[in-house]
Amino acid sequence: MNTWSDRAYALLEAECRDRGVDLDAAAARLAALEVETPSWGYADSGTRFKVFKKVGVPRNPFEKIDDAAMVHRLTGACPSVAIHIPWDKVDDYHALADHAQNQGLRIGAVNPNLFQDDDYMLGSITNVRPEIRKKAVAHMLECVDVMRQVGSNVLSLWIPDGTNYPGQADFRRRKHWVEECLREVYAALDADMRMLIEYKFFEPAFYHTDLADWGLALLTAEKLGPQAQVLVDTGHHAQGVNVEHIVAVLLDEGRLGGFHFNSRKYADDDLIVGAIHPYELFLIFCQIIQAEQFGDEKVAATARSIAYMIDQSHVIEPKIPAMIRSVCNIQTQFAKALLVPWELLRDRQEANDVLGAEQVVREAFELDVRPLLHRVREEKGLPLDPMQAFYESGYQDKISERGMGGSGW
Amino acid sequence: MNTWSDRAYALLEAECRDRGVDLDAAAARLAALEVETPSWGYADSGTRFKVFKKVGVPRNPFEKIDDAAMVHRLTGACPSVAIHIPWDKVDDYHALADHAQNQGLRIGAVNPNLFQDDDYMLGSITNVRPEIRKKAVAHMLECVDVMRQVGSNVLSLWIPDGTNYPGQADFRRRKHWVEECLREVYAALDADMRMLIEYKFFEPAFYHTDLADWGLALLTAEKLGPQAQVLVDTGHHAQGVNVEHIVAVLLDEGRLGGFHFNSRKYADDDLIVGAIHPYELFLIFCQIIQAEQFGDEKVAATARSIAYMIDQSHVIEPKIPAMIRSVCNIQTQFAKALLVPWELLRDRQEANDVLGAEQVVREAFELDVRPLLHRVREEKGLPLDPMQAFYESGYQDKISERGMGGSGW
Amino acid sequence: MNTWSDRAYALLEAECRDRGVDLDAAAARLAALEVETPSWGYADSGTRFKVFKKVGVPRNPFEKIDDAAMVHRLTGACPSVAIHIPWDKVDDYHALADHAQNQGLRIGAVNPNLFQDDDYMLGSITNVRPEIRKKAVAHMLECVDVMRQVGSNVLSLWIPDGTNYPGQADFRRRKHWVEECLREVYAALDADMRMLIEYKFFEPAFYHTDLADWGLALLTAEKLGPQAQVLVDTGHHAQGVNVEHIVAVLLDEGRLGGFHFNSRKYADDDLIVGAIHPYELFLIFCQIIQAEQFGDEKVAATARSIAYMIDQSHVIEPKIPAMIRSVCNIQTQFAKALLVPWELLRDRQEANDVLGAEQVVREAFELDVRPLLHRVREEKGLPLDPMQAFYESGYQDKISERGMGGSGW
């Protein structure tokens, strides 16, 4: 360790000891944290007004994996990469998986696309036309097949279906079609596969969304079976919704399957994780770590099986640095949550000591956890500052040769 | 009928005939609509800043029933009145029920109060202190007993519990306490009783609310059993939430038990029903009527058993006129929803005709339904204009003798 | 008039007479209402996820004008069309203006584009690089020049600038640059030209928007001079904001220059006008008509000079029918607002009669104004049902020859 880190770590250690927090255990848990990055996060994206194309954007799924591998080399925390079909459609998925493996990566979640085919304009699995629902199901089955080829065990479903106008469609019929179609896909899952069902408040539909909130996602998962769980995208809620509460509820039901991390101030802004409301991210992790450590068997197992995934859509940011920043922000807030003195918190909660309980949570957030992050990185032989290391790596120059006009969505 | 009504009715009838809408059936359904008014809606209420006391406010539960009876005499649509314990606590509940019956009323839902006892400051059924949870359960059991005495079959539960600060309490433990306590109350229900579980986005708690949304209310109801259903208060959602969609989902699950109607622009503003967003109220009724007419057996039965209740809290309005206005606004939007040409709508939905489907729904909203309201009122021997009739009745003068400083909450 | 319209009109007339509303005057005002449609409203558009291309979309500015002319022929209410530079850039603007004039149209507002050039990614007139600010100013000056060529007197400015992250830029410096750049454009206006400054809550920027609300737009307009006014887009506010109140304030300040009409439930959804919250649209028109009729000279003149423009972005809707629907919805709500009995309202407001005042406003909204619309259309020799007339016109078939892949944005 460098001098600053050493001295700061010593101070943090002393403080944790005073609070009854086991910093070694925290370091071990932090070291084990895995965050999946999305292949499409390395590609061009934008708003409906404009996609500002960047130089060096990967031109194909293999190059996306190269970039994801670079992020993993720098952070040591991102050993898997999510793919999106058909954006990442290739002739030979084994080759893609091998390409990943050769760089120390694996393919993570497979994401079907139910929003870009012209047929889906008025709904994919909720379309009144049965042939379109069939097509959508077939596409998801194709993705299950891709999962087998790439060795993935997470099918990550975002059903973007919804309507734009009152009267446009029959809510209840569509609800039945959702259940019916997903039942077919669920039946095709292997025993070790999970289906994660994402919900979203609105967009691209602007009047109603078939899976608009966690309640609808959970209801659907319950109808399907134990391999179906809910996926929480941190940007997919109405303003003011208490996301950490939802996380706790889904954990308690054994149905929290994964996250799509990003941040937002307004709608589904898809900004860098933790950039707008870092305290909320910390409070989400608090729920998870408390469940890991104090939940009953089912709850703890659920917490330990969460698929942590980033899903952000850069508009103005350089792709790889934005991804590194998100990973680091996740680590920072996760580390802080690991330093909450849970027994003390429980005591104060038991005593109905409102201010005292709030204090221990807030104080953990106010700690400077860089020394802990440095220790974990050092022990893994990683650069202490992944962002700086990226800038110094020459990788950006190298990929500039790709030119402009790479993959988009 | 008066001349205007006659001529306007004839025009409406012709138009409905053209659209394939059975106006007689609509009239019959409208005539059967029952809307429960709340005893506390006749009492003084206000904001946290001020309760502006009104002259003539009832001084006890018997006078509240007198006012509710007056609203029923004028509208013919409000044969029951909800009570709230302990606000409406009396020594002899049979006497209260008799008092109602003598005026053509019955006691409707019984509402426990879990928010005004000092013990409940940090939670009632979610309090860390078991004796307080027990007290809250005992209070609800007391209400079940009141139900038996007054002949009510609806226990209307608003669990106001929540926290104000991160860390203040353990979400999952509280969730278990909610389930555990309500299970005890549920077990005490008679076979013909229903427990309606209300949810609310926030207030009086400002960080998290234990039953914050329909998902949590439904999850709780499912754990309890078939006699537990969800109660939708139209003012208890985050901004932008599609309430009619929730209504459809709960209908489809057979768990929509009732409504607390009011309107709002910002938070739980508790304004006169239909005053701010009348189209939303209409769209809610569209879901219900479609379910009544086209739902499968379970769905249709659920729709037909909905308890329609007003729950508004007047700040500046004269009590009885505000209640009449709410009832009339409900009738107006309900009537419009009855005039949707459902088969035509279905055809256009089947054809993916977005604009055509939207058109038939919107056009029903744009109809002037006063002739239909007049017909129904005339057939029941009611005043065509209940508000006008109230002003001319002398009732306000009569109750002015009660003076100022009546019941509040 | 057809029979239904005749009889219904007679009823409406009688009712208006009773309320002291001059139906002839209302008809005259309604007949004079002009609503500008946007050239880009006929082109393909979508969400960030997908643009679903439509058959028959115009391939160039001339064809957009053809479609706008069709809407005007059917509604008689849309004699002008807004253009957007560079989307509608042509070599010969006089030819474009002539093309419009030949079909009974004129070119309305000219809209610069400050969001699609790669240089504007981090700001146009707020960019830290002076050469980009200059470029943006030059583009607006070019638009002023286009105004002269096409005979337009409205420069409609949407400054999409903003930032995505805390710290990204200096708010106050950017504010000065906005003022400085617009001062330069303002100076170039002819005496009969107006600059309308639009504001928007968020998007495409997701942390801050330089002109985020009416306050910022007004502040800017005040610094520029009397030819600068504020443009209200009905979809550009935070949830819950009372838009009709803003309209009243801007009228009172003599600074309400125009509208971009559309509707939304969530964010800037750009749906068909009046589709989601029709009562709000009506209440906006109430403020305007009251200002026209009862405002002092400045206020009334401001109200009479409002530029009514549609700005919607169809995702799933057929273009021309969606535009016709918007125009008709505007007419409907405008007509209702014309039927408010203002003197009666004033009396009740003076008497602090809350329910009575609310009643006369709501009752006007609940009127069926189709007879009035029919009269106005009949007097102008227009089809009573413009939508039906469009479907029967064969125009859609004709433009289908354009094929798919027309103009977009």
Next chain:
Amino acid sequence: MNTWSDRAYALLEAECRDRGVDLDAAAARLAALEVETPSWGYADSGTRFKVFKKVGVPRNPFEKIDDAAMVHRLTGACPSVAIHIPWDKVDDYHALADHAQNQGLRIGAVNPNLFQDDDYMLGSITNVRPEIRKKAVAHMLECVDVMRQVGSNVLSLWIPDGTNYPGQADFRRRKHWVEECLREVYAALDADMRMLIEYKFFEPAFYHTDLADWGLALLTAEKLGPQAQVLVDTGHHAQGVNVEHIVAVLLDEGRLGGFHFNSRKYADDDLIVGAIHPYELFLIFCQIIQAEQFGDEKVAATARSIAYMIDQSHVIEPKIPAMIRSVCNIQTQFAKALLVPWELLRDRQEANDVLGAEQVVREAFELDVRPLLHRVREEKGLPLDPMQAFYESGYQDKISERGMGGSGW
């Protein structure tokens, strides 16, 4: 300094030196920060559902000042206390001011009450009845007189006026009455007095609020003159509004007069400052400190004259600890904002380095500033942990003798 503080301070100092941040200057600025506490913050308050009365709540204005003095003794940062008339009405204001002075306090802002008199139910300075407007003006003039007696130079105006229903009142007339009435009050101000005009999104009115946003408050202030400024209450905005941007705009206009600090997740929740969204509080202070250090003369002077006031309304919290917590949270975020390396930030902004600029701001937030707080407290001879010191002081026991049922509002 204690050992932990010493060592941690040394680390912080080294880090600041590396970033070009002058820690001594930061300490000096932090030491000079003054935060006014509100007399009513020591009294009982609650929600519309319930006021949970606390033991030891002050029974009169003198005891409120005792509590405020205790907070100042512990924090050294709260030398003034705001009063509210008539809640703090006393026969002898000189005696009240003396009582404050004897404990090292002064009376700060004087706050009129325009919402609790029965006459104000439908408006105070916007009431259609002129005698009520006059009464409201007279009350404000009385407050100006109180200011002279207690030596205050800030008149803090919250105009709670608004309406609950469409049509209830005439927006523009009310706007004129606001201007007219405040002009009268403004004319009565002494040369060294300021009038701070607060705005609020909604509540207690639920349809429109006459001064609903910063734009309306600024517009009003501009019409009055240079002694009128805007007061920002951090809980008075629509969801998602960028408050720090508003702060920057008002600073730039020389019209940011003061703050009412509190925090919220939903509406005007009035929670402990910084409890819900600490990053937002930090970003607000960033704008202020940047204006102090880099603003032109007018802007810097405005920033330096800001009246920092707490305005929170405790529902469940013990009063004095909640106030101490708010003060400490303000100091924490203020301290962090002082550690932003402004030149570096400016360089990165100039370079359009989005991630780099964001990084320096976020990193300042992630610093642990306790060593700096400790230094400042130690130099002032204050307890390092004011909260702990309060619990150990025996003060709570002492005031328990006041019993329950003290002042409320």
